[in-house]
Amino acid sequence: MLVLASQSPRRSEILRQAGIPFTVRVAGVDESVLAGEGPAEYVKRLAEAKARAVEATAEEVVLGADTTVVIDGEILAKPADAADARRMLRMLAGRRHEVLTGICLRRGGEVVSDCESTAVVFGEMSEGEIAEYVASGEPMDKAGGYAIQGLASKYVAGIEGDFFNVVGLPVAMVYRYLREWAGYNTREG
Numbered sequence: 001m002l003v004l005a006s007q008s009p010r011r012s013e014i015l016r017q018a019g020i021p022f023t024v025r026v027a028g029v030d031e032s033v034l035a036g037e038g039p040a041e042y043v044k045r046l047a048e049a050k051a052r053a054v055e056a057t058a059e060e061v062v063l064g065a066d067t068t069v070v071i072d073g074e075i076l077a078k079p080a081d082a083a084d085a086r087r088m089l090r091m092l093a094g095r096r097h098e099v100l101t102g103i104c105l106r107r108g109g110e111v112v113s114d115c116e117s118t119a120v121v122f123g124e125m126s127e128g129e130i131a132e133y134v135a136s137g138e139p140m141d142k143a144g145g146y147a148i149q150g151l152a153s154k155y156v157a158g159i160e161g162d163f164f165n166v167v168g169l170p171v172a173m174v175y176r177y178l179r180e181w182a183g184y185n186t187r188e189g
Helices: 009-017 039-053 082-092 127-135 151-155 163-167 171-180
Strands: 002-004 022-024 061-071 074-076 096-107 110-122 156-160
Touching: 002 009, 009 022, 009 163, 039 061, 039 096, 039 110, 061 082, 061 171, 074 082, 082 127, 096 163, 096 171, 110 163, 110 171, 127 151, 151 156, 163 171
Parallel strands: 002 022, 002 061
Antiparallel strands: 061 074, 061 096, 096 110, 110 156
C-alpha cells in the first residue's frame, strides 16, 4: 500500500485520478529554506523529511512531496499573507518561471528521491486582476501564490513539461519509481 505523507487535496486527487490506491498519514515538518539551499535541494529535502516523518510498516511505501515556484533564483513557497501573494503574482505576471516538485519514496530504511521541473509562462496581469485573484483566497495555500488548475488558469500563456507537476505531484515520475524501485502494481497495491 502507498502512504501519502501529505495533506494536500490536490496530491490526493491526482493519485485517485491515476488509479493509484493510497492512504494518507501526515506529520509536521518545518518548511523553512536553509541558508544557501538551492530550489531543487530544498524540495527534495522537504520531500524526504515528510516521507521519514510518518510511521509505516515494512511493506508500505511512503511518498513525500514538496512543490515550489522559482523566479529570478527566488523560491516562492506559500504566501505568508495577501500582501505576499500580491508580491508573488506581480513577479510572475508576464514572465516565465519554473515549478519544482521534489518527491521521495521510502520503504523501510531505503529511499529514492528525484525532482521534476516544469516551465510556466504567465500572461500579463493588471493590478485589478491581481487584487481580484488574491481576494478569491485561492492563492493562499499554493506555492507561488497560484493554482494552475483553478482561477489562475486564464493567466497561463504556456507550459513546458508535466502539468501535474505544477498542480503538485509529477504522477508519471512517481508511478515510474513505484514500478521500477518498489515493484508496485496498481492491481495489487
